[in-house]
Amino acid sequence: MSDETVSLRPIAEADLPAFxxxxxxxxxxxxxQWFGWRDPERFRRGWAEHGLLGDDQWIFAVVAxxxxxxxxxxxxxxxxxxxxxxxxxxxLMPQARGRGIGTEAQRLLVDYLFAHTPTMRVxxxxxxxxxxxxxxxxxxxxxxxxVHRAVNFRAGQWRDGVYYGLLRTDPRP
Numbered sequence: 509m510s511d512e513t514v515s516l517r518p519i520a521e522a523d524l525p526a527f528x529x530x531x532x533x534x535x536x537x538x539x540x541q542w543f544g545w546r547d548p549e550r551f552r553r554g555w556a557e558h559g560l561l562g563d564d565q566w567i568f569a570v571v572a573x574x575x576x577x578x579x580x581x582x583x584x585x586x587x588x589x590x591x592x593x594x595x596x597x598x599x600l601m602p603q604a605r606g607r608g609i610g611t612e613a614q615r616l617l618v619d620y621l622f623a624h625t626p627t628m629r630v631x632x633x634x635x636x637x638x639x640x641x642x643x644x645x646x647x648x649x650x651x652x653x654x655v656h657r658a659v660n661f662r663a664g665q666w667r668d669g670v671y672y673g674l675l676r677t678d679p680r681p
Contacts (some may be wrong), residue, residue: 515571515616516571516617517571518561519559519567522556526601528551528552529601530579530599531546531598533600541664542662543649543660543662556573559580565584566581566582567580570598570610577603577613578610578613580596580617582595589610592627594625596618596630596631596680600613611644614645615648618630618649622676628676629676631671631672631673632645632672633659633670634672635668635669636670642672651673651674652671655670656675
């Protein structure tokens, strides 16, 4: 990782144009996250309503120094109200990739979830071919739990997904 200080903060209004490119521009999104066109205003509406910090999903800006680099998200999951857990994800601007920013941002998000919620489990998943994300998750302390076959449809093909889990009690690097 570079010497850049990575931090998380709520999404600001000034972030919304870049945020929009991260979810709506195929060139910015990158090969593993482009699933086709969707409502381009859905996140702006969520930001106006609750700052993208709702009851069941939190989205934070990833910042290195003063640079908006992308976002991390956590979605509450779980079948029982007494045992919720979180599923996390990340999307970085092309210029922020390969700098260690994503690993640190996901580490910060996991630390935040364990510090501010009673959750026992955080999970993440990625495309079976997304080796960089798999390495990042493992550096944070996630354990590879398995492969879900044909879980995503992207670029005209069904794709396998790799699933990872991290428990509050797991050792962390």
